[in-house]
Amino acid sequence: MRQLIVAAALAMLGCGANAENLSGTLQKVKDTGVFTIGYIGDSQPFAFVNPQGTPVGYSLDLCRKIAMATKEKLGLAELELKFVELTFENRFDAVADGQVDIECSTSTITMSRQERVDFSLMTFVTGGSLLSKSDKPIASVDELAGKTVAVLKGTTTAVALKAFLQSRQIDAVVVSVADDPEGLAMLNDGRADAYAGDQVTLIGQIIKSRDIRGYTLSQDLFSFEPYGLMVRRNDADFRLVVNRAIAKIYRTGQFQSLFEKWFAAVGIEPSPVLIAMYKLQAMPE
Template sequence: MKLKVIALSVALLAGGAAFAQSIDTVAKVKASGVVTVGVRDSSGALSYTLGDGKYVGYHVEICNRIVANLEKAAGRKLEVKYQSVTSQNRIPLVQNGTVDIECGSTTNNATRAKDVSFLDTTFVEEVRIAVKANSGIASIAQLNGKNVATTTGTTSVQTLRKNERATGVDFKEVYGKDHADSFLLLESGRADAFVMDGSILAGNIASSKNPADIKIVGEVLSVEPIAIMIRKDDTAFKKIGDDTIRAMIKSGELAKTYDKWFLEPIPPKNVRVGLPVSESIKAAWATPNNKPMEAYVTK
């Protein structure tokens, strides 16, 4: 019995050591020689796929800079693997070590901050409504009795329900498994509107078959800080990430990266998203921080 207890204690200690190791990304990648970057297939100009395992976008480019500095800290060349994640699995995959850094379109909020850490805010999102250009819909009040799409596992689900309660408008929620699927619900007529981050809406419209057929309308439903996500309490890696972002802000590189992805033609169709930098984003860059969404709520 004593031997079993000793064996169990050793196993628990080993497990604890393994967990401690797992939240030290610098040590993890130094040992393995591999860093896994979580990316999105259709998160507008923030993160999207060109096919054949190639991912690009504003957050992907920032993450590539962070990974370059991670290599310096690890003291070795790293193999970079891109792992497609969804709204539903992105946080668990960061927590369990499958993904080392998530470079998509994740809102930093207080609930999520209990499970993961966020780097300094690089984008501030406004949740908006996209509709068919000929629909006649111009605000959330006109969605009564309509089918409204959003993406499973996103904060826009809560935003949608909150606005439904506040306005008394009664609409049916329909869900896409990812942003491309949600956009298709609108594009195909199975939904009358798609409620999501404005950048994601704009990016999907710009890359659609007929961009002029869809437009963004109505009031801003929510303002949310969007940030790159890493494991909780990963102090060394968070410093690398934050230092990289702050250096890009100071040099003007972050502003140029923003313009590249939101104001200039982007692949694969060389169309412009056309989303100028907002005052909220400028404020986040002026005083770098990782304040959660709740800090953006006006009383």
């Protein structure tokens, strides 16, 4: 009898995550053996498709590490990663409806968005800026009077830009575009005098264009944009796995190699606010 009790105890210890009452995303991943990552494919260097057709980037590297933490949490021998390309318009529904388990791009954390989805710890901090042609540079938002500026529709940058223009009583024409290529096309052919976006993603677009000297980036910021990874609401156990993985990346210094890989290599240096973000969220176990 004693041997049976010992064996039963060892079996219970060996169950690990399988002995827990799983729910939500963790239960879904355990049942299917698939971890589904959503991303916006034109968000270089955070999320984009490389020439080999593979989704890559800073945010996607974070999510790959989160996937491995989920695999370990569930005690799975194998875990398939599935990537689903999203748009700025459908990303919230894709997360809320369970089409993807996590969204890994450049989504700004806001209170109103948390009525629909939840967010991880902050993964990056940037702000709204202006991209213009070097032969007709625009150094600040104050210079937009009487000019046309393009901006991605459905983004916090668009809301912040309009609010900033109104607060400064700057009379500018704001045109909404569906994606970065459309915004850059408007700038390049003269239909827009500037293209507004998060400064770090605008830098990514300049690098992608391979015409660095052809563009000017304003240095002043008209908004504060803290990025996070989107997950479903009311899924605390999975969000804990996500945040534990991110905190470990910050705590152990793994973020340094990620930053070097995706930002420092193209001349982007970490701002004091970003360095503080890494340090403040490097929470202990």
